[in-house]
Amino acid sequence: MHTEHDLRHHGDAEVRDDGAALTDLAVNVRTGTPPAWLRERIADSLPGLAAYPDGRAARAAVAARHGLPVERVLLTAGAAEAFVLLARALKVRRPVVVHPQFTEPEAALRDAGHTVGRVLLRAEDGFRLDPAAVSEGADLVVIGNPTNPTSVLHPAEMIASLARPGRTLVVDEAFMDAVPGEREALAGRTDVPGLVVLRSLTKTWGLAGLRIGYVLAAPDTIADLERAQPLWPVSTPALAAAEACVSPRALAEAEEAARRIAADRAHLVAGLRRFAPAGLRVAEPAEGPFVLIRLPDAAGVRHRLRGLGFAVRRGDTFPGLGDEWLRLAVRDRGTVDRFLGALGRALP
Incomplete structure (x- = not known):
């Protein structure tokens, strides 16, 4: 069993101690x-x-x-609850998680008593998946798209x-x-057997x-997950938010935000490239609201x-990555420029 990574560490831990004293590029909200x-x-x-x-x-x-x-x-208390429900409700024997990715799926599967296989994607391959790397015997496969923390957007058909x-x-x-046009989305597809799509409204x-958040899946899978939920798992305010966030107004606003994030991300990546002589490398192409970088003395x-x-x-803390990696949330250009100035002073 894999134990070398802290699967319960998340970005909020980076800002919890210092609170408002820090400009937050650790949390992808x-x-x-x-x-x-x-x-x-x-x-x-x-x-009510x-x-x-x-x-x-x-x-x-x-x-x-x-x-x-x-x-x-199925509506859930965030995507994290959905991972717990999947781990507890589905009768699987050979689950596989594609890493690097959000660590809660593996943590939830382990907590439910499963032995979890891993497919580790490599930086040399741009963290892109070769489907042949997934064992034919796997009866549960988990993958993020776009993937946290690599910011890779995998083709939907792949x-x-x-x-x-x-x-x-x-x-x-x-x-x-956060992807303009939600290209490569599988949400709403009913032609892919065994497909379960998780969405979050928190980011x-x-x-x-x-x-x-919510789960989209075949009715029998939804029924299995619902039986594993406690009564009234989603609060009245959260239900009101869910209804509001899928309205036409909200979808138009989200699309505008996605395009703005794409422009701000391009500005961030261009600024990061200036530090290539110091050994900094950006995992590209980045398609999510965050960027993964590799650099010497990342901890320092x-x-x-x-x-x-x-x-x-x-x-x-992400399987497949080491201590030379950092993830940066995309922020507005003013914040990015201030961060790049600080990064120039922080590099060895």
Whole structure:
């Protein structure tokens, strides 16, 4: 069993101790969120807190957003709960997780008593997956798209080619709404056998403290997961947020934000390339709202950046990465320029 990485370490740990004293490039939640209109929608739900949550309207709204029947939708307390439900409810014997990626899927599978296989993607290959690397015997495969922390956007048809009779194919699309046009999305597809797509509403909309996400899958899989959930797992305010975040207005705003993030990411990557003589390398092409970099003395650089007021995400807790990697959340150009100045002072 693999034990060399701290699978429970996440970006919030990088800023928890110092709070507002640090500019946060460690957590992949869009800044300036939730927007005022969304806060108002959530606040409007508060008078109904005496009643038990009723998720029917939110579930129907998510289904309509993806053109699916409601039987293919399950609302969850963030994508993290969905990973726990999958690990506990599905009867699998040979799960495989494609790394580097978000570590909660493997952690949840281990906690449920599973022995987890790994497919480790290599920097030399641009962290891109060769489907042949996944064992034919795997009956559960988990992959992120775009992948956290590598920012790789895998082709949808390549991921779909991993489907097999008797296999559950789990695709974590928590950051897909940060990709302009959501190209390469599998959400809404019903032609891929065993497909389970996870979506999070916490990243783009700044709702990490509210916990809301959802699962899209075949009705029998949704039923299995729902039986594993506790009663009323999603709060009334979170349900109100879910319904609001899949509205036409919200989808248009998310698309605009995705295009802005793409421009800000290009600005960040161009600035990072200037440090190539110091040994810094960017994992490219980056397609998510974060960038992965490799550099000498990354741990020391991270420590010095904290002293200069910036928090970044260490990379060594991700299987497949070592202590020479850091992940940077994409921020606005002003913040990026200030960060690049600090990085120049923090490099050896």
